[in-house]
Amino acid sequence: MSIIQTIRDKAAVFVFGIIGLSLIAFVVQDAFVGGGSHLFSGSSTTVGKVNGTKIERENFDERTRAMEAQYQSQGYRVDESMRQEIQNQIWNGLISKELVTAEAQKLGIDFTSKEFTELLFSDDAPQEFKQQFTDPQTGIYNIEAARNAFKTLQKSKDAVQLRQVHDQLIDPIVLSQIQKKLMSIYTNGTYIPKWLIEKQNAVTGQVADISFVGLSYSTVADSAVKVTDADISDYIQKHKNNFKQERSRSIAYVLFNAAPNKEDSLNLWNKMEELKKPFAEAADPGVFVTRQGTKSAFFDGYMNKSRIQIPVKDSLFGLAPGALYGPYYDGNSIVIARMIGSKVLPDSVKARHILIATIDPQTGQPTLADSVAKKRIDSIQQAIAGGASFEVMVTQYSDDQGSKPVFGSLGYFPNGQMVKAFNDFCFEGKTGDKGVVKTEYGYHYIEVQDQKNFEQAYKIAYLSKPIEASVETDRAASAAATQFASQSRTAKAFDETVQKEKLNKRLAESVKEMDYQVIGVGTSRAFIKWIYSNKPGTVSDPVSVGDQYVVALITGEKEAGLQSAASARVIVEPLLRDKKKAALLVAKFGTYTTIDEAAKNAGQQVQEADSIRFADNFKPGFGNELIVIGAALNKNYQAKVSPPLAGNAGAYVVQVKNIGALPNDAANVEEQRKAASMQMKQTMGYSVMQALRDAATIKDDRLKAGY
Structure with missing residues (x-):
């Protein structure tokens, strides 16, 4: 695990901070539309194709590992389920990227390095990037500070960072801007005419009273009609888009x-009871629970009250130092808790640091003698105390490559996130404290910039054992x-x-x-x-x-392809069965010129329904039959009775008694038009991407590749 992953969980800072390292490379290469950036590509197996373009396994794996590392740095457990979700997310993202860039290339859409630089050093810069150079007092993005930082960092030749920047920052920003240009072609072409809104208002303002006669499909036995495989196949062919299936x-x-049974649970409970006394008498409860193999690793620090989320927390908060609570069940574990102490602490701290590393975080091998590192950090402390710039010291000396591009800033982080010595300095001190702290990674010069949300914090040792079979x-x-x-x-x-x-x-x-x-x-x-x-x-x-x-x-x-009649039958058969029943019910209405004749032929009573509106989705007597609601607002059925109408639950004959209109003085046609236009634009992006995906030939070979 890298230092930055241990010290902080905001991977976006790392990603956005080191963008300056690749600006030169970005300018001199065609990194965008078409083949994309090939600076780091190499031969590898593929995991699939999009319209014939290969998705390389190397690229897929690297993006997957990066996202897994980001989740882990934020405290998430990347288990098998989450790993598969991540892989699916990466897969779909790579498909979208290829579809967007290919379509943009056809239309001649590009996003140049000049545009990229202008975006980054402007008020329209991505928010995650801007916040690293925003004055916390004024909230203003300091563009010059960002420019100056990159002037210092552009000399770097670190290929690993260049690659991370390209994959995690440049490509996403470029893709986002190209997609924005692409979508603007469609969204700028949307138009809602005034007459359409006025027509909609007129329709929705109508209200009608009707007489009707209904015959339910339930009056016809299912056995009276037969739906064949040929009927279903014909329906599938006419509605192919609704019956596509994956392999x-x-x-x-x-x-x-x-799973563990009651006996397994009881045996563990008895063992935990036996451990209560030695746990209570242990001189060092942290050492005791660790030696006992606790499921919950001992945290040698204070946890804020609001962050302790366990069922019995209220009982724990009332314990005196040294007192025990339990055993108690916590999910599939049995736990005993011992209170060690409590104090008031902030729930989050903002700090920055300079690291002089003594080990390589990847290999664990020493990189610098402890005495040399101590002298160097002491010199840095003295220089800053004498007026030297913290930013300059970070740029010249810090070994934390994650926070170095943002002048050592770690942003705000919660209590318990850092290694113990680092965490204790930040949370048990006060705002403005500066000093040197040694951790397993080396020596840190730390400045506490802010502390907020003070509350009671508790130090508790948990002896937790899982109930296992x-x-x-x-x-x-x-x-x-x-x-x-x-x-x-x-x-x-x-x-x-x-x-x-x-x-x-x-x-x-x-x-x-x-x-x-x-x-x-x-x-x-x-x-x-x-x-x-x-x-x-x-x-x-x-x-x-x-x-x-x-x-x-x-x-x-x-x-893969269209569903068979057998697999689609469960969905299609009820639809076709009702359609055939409708034909039988229509025949029952016979020949008629009035609603009373239609009712007599069908052996039913004429029913009445009042105040029917276009927006109704349910009315007593016929439920949610939209075909009846539509007929109720059809002026043609005032002069004459409707023909038989086949609905969702039955067949109907409708006679419109009258159609009126409700006043709508509050209607603002122009505001409605703007709202409708905005809604159309908001859904346009999804519609366009779905259309591109539907038209694409996508081959998923992940299973063959061993995923």
Whole structure:
């Protein structure tokens, strides 16, 4: 883990801060539309293609690692589920990038290095960048300070930083600006005419009273109509966009529970009870819980009250120093807490520092003798005390490459984020304190710039043990799964064994090749890979997923394309069945010239509905039948009764008694037009990107690449 990841969690500062290091390289290369930047590209396998353009595995992996590191630096645990989400996000981002840049190239849209520089050193600069050079007292972005910082940093030849800058800052800003230009072509072409708003107001202001007759589809038995596969296939062909499907597989599976049982929980509770006395008597509670292998690592510091989020926190806050609380359940753990002490501290601090490193954070190897580092940091402290510029000292001497471009600024960070010595200096001192602190990374000269939100903070040692399945519990589940799998090597045997042993067979449809979990089973990318590495009809050996074992049978596969009649039947059949029922009900209305005749032919009573408006989505008598609401506002049905109308739940005949209009004196047509235009522009970006994606040929080879 790098120093910057340990010292702070704002990766954006690192990314935006070192942009100056690559301005020269940016100017001399064609980094944008078309092939993009090739400064760092190399030969590698691909993970897919977009309209024939390869997405390189190297690029994909680097972006994935960078995002994982950013999440980790912010305190998130990157587990298998999050890792897959990150990979999907990177994948979709690379697709969007290729689609935007390719479309921009066709239209001759570019974003030059001159435009980039003008943007960066202007009031329109990205907010994440501006805040690093914004005076906290005035809130004004100091453009000259930003320029001067880059003049100092442009001599750097650090290829790693150049690459990070390109991937994490230049490319996103350039892509954003190109996309902005591209979208402006569409958004600037939007126009809402005044007459359209006036027409809408007139329609929405109408109100009608009607008489109607209705026949529900439920009056016709489902068995009276037949929906064939040919009917469904014809419907699919007429509505292809609604029935596109990705490649997927389906499985049947049986789960064998290996989760901790009541006996496992009781055994752990008893062990925790035995530890209460030695825990209470321990001279150093931190050492004690560490030696006992606590699940919650001991934090040797004070945590602010607002940041302690556990169910029993109110009980803990009332403990005297040295007192214990517990055992108690906290999720799937049993915990004993010991109060060590409390004091008032800020919940966040703003600081800056200069680091003289004594080790390489990547390798852990020494880089500078401790005595040399101490003399150097003492000299820096004396120079600043004598009037030397902190900014100049950072630029010339600091070894923290993450904060160096922003003059050592770490921004605001919460209590507990830093290594102990660094954290204690910042939070237990006061605003304006300056001094030298030694950590495992070397010597820091620190200046505390601000402290805010003071509150009570507590130092607590937690002895936490997870409730885990015993060896016996796990073996029992594993043995049951193994026995079932050995008796179920074919699809027929699988079903026979399920029935014989009275097991619960579950089904999972539409498992996609890049999924990372099966609903009901849990997260396991390895399990998904197994599903796609074997043929339909294959039965798995027991697979451990979370706290259970699963034995699965691959039951089928659907290729990418249009759904079959069989798979679409569950959706299409009700629609076509109602359509055929509608034809039968229409015939019941027979020939008529009045609403009373239509009612008599259908054997129904004429019903009344008043005050129907265009905006209604439900009316007593016919529910949410939009076709009836539309007919109610049709003046043609005043002079004569409507023909039979097929709706969602039945067929109807409508007679309009009268249509009026409600006054709308408050309507401001111009404001409505502006609002409608703004809404159209806001949705334009998504619509354009979706259209580009729908028209693209995207090949996803991540599974073949081993993801």
